[in-house]
Amino acid sequence: MxxxxxxxxxxxxxxxxxxxxxxxxxxxxxxxxxxxxxxxxxxxxxxxxxxxxxxxxxxxxxxxxxxxxxxxxxxxxxxxxxxxxxxxxxxxxxxxxxxxxxxANIRPACALPGVRAVSPKMDLVLVRENTEGFYADRNMAVGSGEFMPTPDVALAVGVITRAACERIAHTAFDLASRRRKRVTVVHKANVLSHTTGLFRDVCREVGRLYPSVTVDDAHVDAMAALLVRRGEEFDVVVTENMFGDILSDLAAELSGSLGTxxxxxxxxxxxxxxxxxxxxxxxxxxxxxxxxxxxxxxxxxxxxxxxxxxxxxxxxxxxxxxxxxxxxxxxxxxxxxxxxxxxxxxxxxxxxxxxx
Missing domain, CATH: 3.40.718.10 (Isopropylmalate Dehydrogenase)
Incomplete structure (x- = not known):
């Protein structure tokens, strides 16, 4: 048996x-x-x-x-x-x-037959780094990434490390190599140049180890618009924690419903x-x-x-x-x-x- x-x-x-x-x-x-x-x-x-x-x-x-x-x-x-x-x-x-x-938080967004969808041909997977970024509950071994030096000022610490970027990038590229062989790296390096810039650059470095996979990248605000306009064109999307949380919910609704x-x-x-x-x-x-x-x-x-x-x-x-x-x-x-x-x-x- x-x-x-x-x-x-x-x-x-x-x-x-x-x-x-x-x-x-x-x-x-x-x-x-x-x-x-x-x-x-x-x-x-x-x-x-x-x-x-x-x-x-x-x-x-x-x-x-x-x-x-x-x-x-x-x-x-x-x-x-x-x-x-x-x-x-x-x-x-x-x-x-x-x-x-x-x-690794892995979230597919694929339209189901018979379910009304804004993007009925969408079939992508969003790969979200799950331990860093700007989410206060995940930044620190002890304590919170949010703090208030005065009652009228609130600060948050965003953490991006090479090691975490590398392992989530490998997750995304390995997945893409078994799908349609395309990875889109989402960041905001035009403003958060050191943190999300590091994320983008490390993902591209890892991408060179997967020559069969095409790599491109997009700013997070542009990516939100692109998902609405032509979401069916994307295969695997990899991004940091907060961006991934937002974009994965958007993609779920575009492909049908958060309930699916x-x-x-x-x-x-x-x-x-x-x-x-x-x-x-x-x-x-x-x-x-x-x-x-x-x-x-x-x-x-x-x-x-x-x-x-x-x-x-x-x-x-x-x-x-x-x-x-x-x-x-x-x-x-x-x-x-x-x-x-x-x-x-x-x-x-x-x-x-x-x-x-």
Missing amino acids: LRPYRIGILEGDGIGPEIVPATRTVVDAAVEAAGGPPVEWVPLPIGTSAIETHGSPLPDSTLAALEGLEAWILGPHDSASYPEAFRGELTPGGRIRKHFDLF AASINASRTKTMAQAAHGAAPDIAGQDCADPIALMLSAAMLLDRVGAREDVYFIDAARRIEDAVRATVAAGIATPDLGGTASTTGFTEAVVQRLRA
Whole structure:
């Protein structure tokens, strides 16, 4: 018998307890259809339920358990609803990213058949450096990158290092070499010449190691306009943290919806599937949340695991992508995409295609 592969599962808050089990069901069906080793799921507490049972939204026991895993699926968190004592802390997802140095945030933006999109031919992947830039929760080993010398002055420190630029550039160029062989480096070197200029220059240096890949670059403001005007022309886009956060949400909406936007956070050895959208507490418990983003995030996770562990998982990833696309193309979708299907109904339709 094939050895089970262990994957962590963290439901989170809001719609998490609905879309995470739905994703688990789809992964199980896809792995079974591919003939691969079964998944041994490792449930771990996080979020509001963890505050109630463990006194923390991210218990030390959860972090310790993740140390022993290579992959896990994280549901959305609603840190704004946590008790006051926890609101000033890093979010659970942020703590996990920082603890495990998940330096690459990889976000595809690909239009789904049957979904209205501003850019229906868009098929790009945005590769975002996830540990530096101007985001205060990621700049420092201890403390914050934001500070106030007086009550009326606020400052932020942006950090760009050659080492971080090199590893995210290799991630982008390796991905492009398996796609349409084009990388666009996004920066703002005309103003932030030392920081984003270093990012641009290091990415171009790494690009010379991939002669089959074409490299170009764009200022971030121009790139936003280009995504709107001719987003279908781009293949892999690599950029720093804050620019990547903004552009990936823009690309997701242009290609259809943030509700369908897949995302993984990864290091060289660990992968976390985490949809780009939030916890949507206003629709929690109504069985109407769209599980597509997390399902496609899980497919990305399986593809990455398959490259290291077992090719069956690569096959399972493709099966999930194909089944989701076929289900939406058949007119089965949740209300956010103009459909009438429930979360449960949509999941059942995907599973039926996987088992057909």
